[in-house]
Amino acid sequence: MTAAKRPPLPVILLANDLLDGEVVFWTGRGWSDRPAEALIAKDEAAAFELERAAAHALAQNKVVDAYLVDVALDAEGHAVPRHYREKIKTEGPSVRRDLGKQAGQSNLVPTGH
Amino acid sequence: MPLLDRNGAKDNAWVISEDGTADAEQIIVAYAHVKEALAGNGRGRRIGVAISNTVKLAELLPHLAEIELVSITFPAYGDGRGFSIAKQLRNAGFKGTLRASGPLIADQFAYALACGFDEIELPDAHAERQPVEQWLKAVNAITQTYQHGFGVQNILDARRAARANGK
C-alpha cells in the first residue's frame, strides 16, 4: 500500500479473516469483527501506522485483502464508511437486513486468533 | 537453482552458457545461439536450449534431433503456455529431457509430468518455501485422471480394463 493511494482522512483499516472470511477491523491491538471497535486514524502518522499494521498482518497469514477506508464519524464518534461499497461491506447485504453484521452475526471462530 | 524430478531433488549436470562458449560437456544455450552452438559442436558436447514460452514449435523442429534438453521458461506459475509447448514437443517426437524452469508450485508437478516434462528447476526462495517433500506428496494427490495420452494412469483405460474383466 503506498501513501499515494491513501484515501482522505480519517481512515480505518479493514480486511477479511483468512480462515473465516469475516470482515474484520484493526483495533490497534488486533482484529475485531465489530466496526465500532475500529481504530480511527485522524492524521497522517496514525494512517501510516495502520498501513504498517496491514502489511504486518498480511505477512502473518491472518487476514487477506487489507486496505484503508475513508470514514465519517457518526454522533457517537463511530466510523461510518463514506463510500456505499464499504458501507455495505461493514453492514451486510442491503437486501437481507436479517444477515451479516447488521443482524449481529459473525463467522469469526474466536479460537482463530 | 534447485532441480527436482519425480524421484526428488536432483543434481544439475547442465551448465547454463547463453552463448555456448562455456568450457563444459553439457551446456544449455540461449535460443538465439542454438544454431551456432549446434553447428560448432565438433567435440560432441551435449547441447540443450533454453526457450521462452513464446517460441513456436515450427522454429524448433529442424533442431530437435540434435538437442538433448529443452528448458522451457515459466515466467509465472499461472502462465500455462509451457505445458502446451511440452506436449507439442513430445507429440513431435522429442525424446530428450524436458525441463520446466520458473516459479511453478507443487500442485503443478503432476501436470508438468503428464505434459511430458522430466524435471523442474525452481528459484531458490521458492524451493525454500515449498520443499521437495511437498512436491513428492502433491504429485500423487490424484492417482488417475480422465485424459488419454497424458501419462500412464488414466481412467479411460482403467474402465476398458475393468470391462474386459467383465466388471
Place this chain on the structure above:
Amino acid sequence: MYRYDEFDARFVRERVAQFRDQVARRLDGSLTEDEFKPLRLKNGVYLQLHAYMLRVAIPYGTLSARQLRQLALIGEKYDRGYGHFTTRTNMQFNWPRLRDVPEILDLLADVEMHCIQTSGNCIRNVTADHFAGVAADEVEDPRPTAELIRQWSSLHPEFDYLPRKFKIAVTGSAHDRAVIKAHDIGLRILRNAKGEIGYEVMVGGGLGRTPMIAKTIRAFLPKHELLAYLEAVLRVYNLEGRRDNKYKARVKILVHEIGAEKFTELVEAEYAGLDGPSIDADPQEVARIAAYFAAPAYEKLAPRSSAYETAKAENRAFATWASVNLFPHKVPGYAAATISLKNIGEAPGDVTSAQMRVLADLAEKYSFDELRITHAQNVVLPHVKQDDLFAVWQALVAADLASANAGLITDIIACPGLDYCSLATARSIPIAQALAQRFANQQRQIDIGELNIKISGCINACGHHHVGHIGILGLEKSGKESYQITLGGDATLNAAIGENLGPGLAAQDVPDAIERIVDVYLKHRKADEPFIDAVRRLGLEPFKIALQETLHAPA
C-alpha cells in the same frame, strides 16, 4: 442421470483431500495468497464482500432429489439457510468459512458432486439446454456430450492454466436454450446430409467487458472426433491467447484480433497433426455415458389429461400458472414445469433450504427423481404427468414457489451485485426487486408477453445484461450507483448484443424508465408481435426518446 463409478468417486475424493492439503499449506505459509488464490478459485472458493463464497458445480444443470437435499443440508449447516442458483446453472453459497470448505466438499462427494473448476482460468462447468431429453425439436440429448466434456476437462494437465476462464455450452436442438453463442465454445448437435450426427463448433463468444457472438469454425465435426478437436482448439488458445491484459485474455479477443479464418486455420493445422483416435473417447465409453441418459420409464398416456383440463377449468390461478410455466414434452401426457425462483420482491435465484427439500420431494414423487437448473435461474421438473400437475402446483403454492412468470417481465436475471460481490460497482438485486414490484400485476405481465430483463452489477456481465431484451448495467458515477439501459439483446440462436439507450439513471428512476420503454412497445406493437421483434422493427429511436423523458421528468 449420470452416476459415478468407482473411478469418478475416487477422483472426487482425492480432489477433496488435495484441497484440504492446499488450505493447510496456505496456513503454514508454504503457499502465498497469490499462489493460493488461483488454487481456491479452481475449486470454486471466492472471497466476496462479507465472506467466502462457494460455487458448487451442477453439471449441465441436472440434479437428483438426493443431491438437492444435500445442498439444503449444506445451506443450513454451513450457510444461512439458503443458496443461490446462477446463470451458469451452479449453486452458490454466500457465507461458508474457508475452514469448513473441505467438510462441505466431503458432503458433496457423498452425493457425487463437487466444486471442481467452477472458477479460475480453466475449463468451467459445462452447460446444456435445460430441456434436454424433453424438447421435441431435439436431434440428440446434449447431456452425454456435456458429461464427456466434463470428465475430459476435469484437471486437464495442459489446460488448467489458460489465459482466462473457458466456458463450453452444448445444445441438441434447433432452438438454442443454452446461450451457446455467448460461450467460448458453443456446440450444436446436428445431422449432416448423410444423416450422421456431429457438431457445429462455434468459438469466441462471451459477454463481460467486450461482448462477442461466437463464430462457426467447423460446420460439421463428426461426433467421435470431439475430444481431439477440443484439444486442438484449447491448445491454440493456450499458446496464442493474450496474457498481457486480463481483459483481453478470453478466446473471443484472440478470434477477434486474428480473425475467425486465421483462428480456424491454426486449429485445423494443430488438429491435422494429432493422433485423433488416441485422444478421443472410444465408442464403448461414449455408449457407457449415454446409457445413463436413457429416457425414464414413461407411461403410455393420452395426449390430453382430463383431470388436468378439469383442474384448469376450475382453478384460474392454476390455469394461469399452467399457461405460463409449462413447456411441451415430447412424450404424450407429460409436461416440463418451470418453477420460478422469481417471486415478486425477492432476490432472483435465491432458494431456501426448506424450499430445496420441497423441490426434492416433488422431483422424487412426480418427475423421475430429476430436476434441472436453468440459466434463467429457475428450476425445472422435466417429466411431470399432466395428471399430476395440479398436485404439483398445490405443493408449490404451499412452499411459495408458484409464481406464474416464467419468461415474462418479472422473470428477471440478476447477478448478486454489490450486496454480495466484491467486484461490483452497484447493486443489482434491489433493482430487480423494484422492477418486479412495478410489474407485479399478473394480467399486465401476460399482456406484455415474453420479455427478458437482465441485470449485472458491473461490467463483468454475470447477469447477462448484454443479451437481455432489456439489459441493465450497474455502474458507479461520481460516488453514486448509476444504471445504464441497453435494448435489443437476444440470447437465442439469433444472438445479439443490446445497444445502449443513453446516459445512466439513478436507481429510483429505473422502474419509470423501464415502464416507459414497455409503454412504447405496447403502443406500437402489431397483433402478437413480441417485444424483441418490435424493437427490431422500430429501431432504438422511440425508446431513446422515452428514456430522455424519464431523465427530464419533474422529480
